[in-house]
Amino acid sequence: MSVDAKQTGIRKKGSKAQPAPKAEDTSEAVSMDEVWIEGGRKLRGSVPVSGSKNATLPILAATLLAPGIYRFTNVPNLKDVSTMLELLSLFGVRSKRDDDHGLFVDSTNARNAEAPYELVKTMRASVYVLGPLLARFGEARVSLPGGCAWGPRPVDLHIKGMQKLGAEVEIEHGYIVARCDKLRGSHISFEISSVGATGNILMAAAVAEGETVIENAACEPEIEALAQFLVSTGVGIDGVGTPRLTIHGARHLHPADAAMIPDRIEAGTFLAAAVITGGDVEATNVEPDHLGAVFGKLEEAGAEVYVGERSVRVRAPDRPQALRVATAPYPGFPTDMQAQFMALLSVAGGTSVITDTIYQDRFTHVAELQRLGADIRVEGNTATVHGVPSLSGAPVMATDLRASAALILAGLVAQKETRVSRIYHLDRGYERIEEKLQGLGAAIRRVRV
Numbered sequence: 001m002s003v004d005a006k007q008t009g010i011r012k013k014g015s016k017a018q019p020a021p022k023a024e025d026t027s028e029a030v031s032m033d034e035v036w037i038e039g040g041r042k043l044r045g046s047v048p049v050s051g052s053k054n055a056t057l058p059i060l061a062a063t064l065l066a067p068g069i070y071r072f073t074n075v076p077n078l079k080d081v082s083t084m085l086e087l088l089s090l091f092g093v094r095s096k097r098d099d100d101h102g103l104f105v106d107s108t109n110a111r112n113a114e115a116p117y118e119l120v121k122t123m124r125a126s127v128y129v130l131g132p133l134l135a136r137f138g139e140a141r142v143s144l145p146g147g148c149a150w151g152p153r154p155v156d157l158h159i160k161g162m163q164k165l166g167a168e169v170e171i172e173h174g175y176i177v178a179r180c181d182k183l184r185g186s187h188i189s190f191e192i193s194s195v196g197a198t199g200n201i202l203m204a205a206a207v208a209e210g211e212t213v214i215e216n217a218a219c220e221p222e223i224e225a226l227a228q229f230l231v232s233t234g235v236g237i238d239g240v241g242t243p244r245l246t247i248h249g250a251r252h253l254h255p256a257d258a259a260m261i262p263d264r265i266e267a268g269t270f271l272a273a274a275v276i277t278g279g280d281v282e283a284t285n286v287e288p289d290h291l292g293a294v295f296g297k298l299e300e301a302g303a304e305v306y307v308g309e310r311s312v313r314v315r316a317p318d319r320p321q322a323l324r325v326a327t328a329p330y331p332g333f334p335t336d337m338q339a340q341f342m343a344l345l346s347v348a349g350g351t352s353v354i355t356d357t358i359y360q361d362r363f364t365h366v367a368e369l370q371r372l373g374a375d376i377r378v379e380g381n382t383a384t385v386h387g388v389p390s391l392s393g394a395p396v397m398a399t400d401l402r403a404s405a406a407l408i409l410a411g412l413v414a415q416k417e418t419r420v421s422r423i424y425h426l427d428r429g430y431e432r433i434e435e436k437l438q439g440l441g442a443a444i445r446r447v448r449v
């Protein structure tokens, strides 16, 4: 019985791969696509960065708060954005993209409904509708997200925050069921900094009666962007961008337009790609202020970093230098750059130590990097990376969004060919990454196997 590539995922020698259509094709087609990379090219040139996925997702959820029409620009064409718009359509929210990253959203006729497990399990950020549904309709039924590739992803802080605002919250058959006739302002102090919980509580507090104070609020630029958007809809918020937010609940909110901030993680990924290949790359349409910690580590790795108004250029050393890095809430080194830096440091001169203080087990990319010849030891939430002179290309499997980016980076420098499968993970958070890397001289292509 002949087993074709579809079943094994591995092509027979010599058979010709078909060029795959664009990522926005049917999800089935995308799930069988792979990215093939011929390593060894130094990346050179300029690459435009798209709008931020993690700012877009909560801002889209916030359109449930005030009925009306919203116009957004610099919205990235990503699977996760499509998933959020699909989720919102279940609540009667209509949307229409234009062909240059513009997006119209109409929540005039939004009605309450359930955020179903089938959708929420594919994207944890779906839980962002909890606060807006509670705020607008007085009740919400949102599936618990379940775990992700690297372990449990609790939402207890979201739930505790809603309860502090006066909501009754039960967990029924895997769903968060929250009810509250009138949300009331409260003093909420998060024991740990949580991007999602801060965003959810911000949106619920936007229409709560009275004042809400959030202590230890997340300061990520994406949450600052959400707060600024809420202010533009009529919410009074003091301390935007700081760990202490004071929200003055508004009786009436109105729609507003917004331009999405640049995606700092996409930018950081391209800068890391420049360094791992020994290249010279300028990322444009970026907000350099959002990348301070990443610039510091790139310089520590031996790169020259030239910061412009809305761009940054990185010139790589012949070989990256080893370093120690620990992730931390913003403005610390982002956990979403941890996997990419592990790929970079796997070819550095010397031994590096990478600690992820945000997620204890965000290391699913380690086993795949080891297949490419990386020498990595993991103990708890710390990885020790002994830099090797070179990696060797092999078939590898993406396990989550940033792990897939790490495998692409490793493939750019590995000898011969690296084939990354399950790249639907990649399409969740990177817009046309293979085309952008081709533009920098990489020998990379998307193929259907």
Ligand code: EPZ
Binding pocket: 053, 054, 057, 124, 125, 152, 153, 154, 155, 156, 157, 158, 159, 192, 193, 194, 195, 196, 197, 218, 222, 335, 336, 358, 359, 360, 401, 402, 429
């Ligand atoms: C956001 O996820 C990002 N996602 C993640 O980016 C990012 O890794 C993460 O923040 C940390 O920066 C979006 O913005 C859509 P958290 P979120 O709540 O909000 C624990 C990517 O690659 N926690 O800040 O889910 C949690 O387990 C994605 O774009 C609780 O214990 O992260 C983690 O250890 C991956 N209880 C820590 O807090 C809760 O109720 C930080 O998580 C919530 C979180």
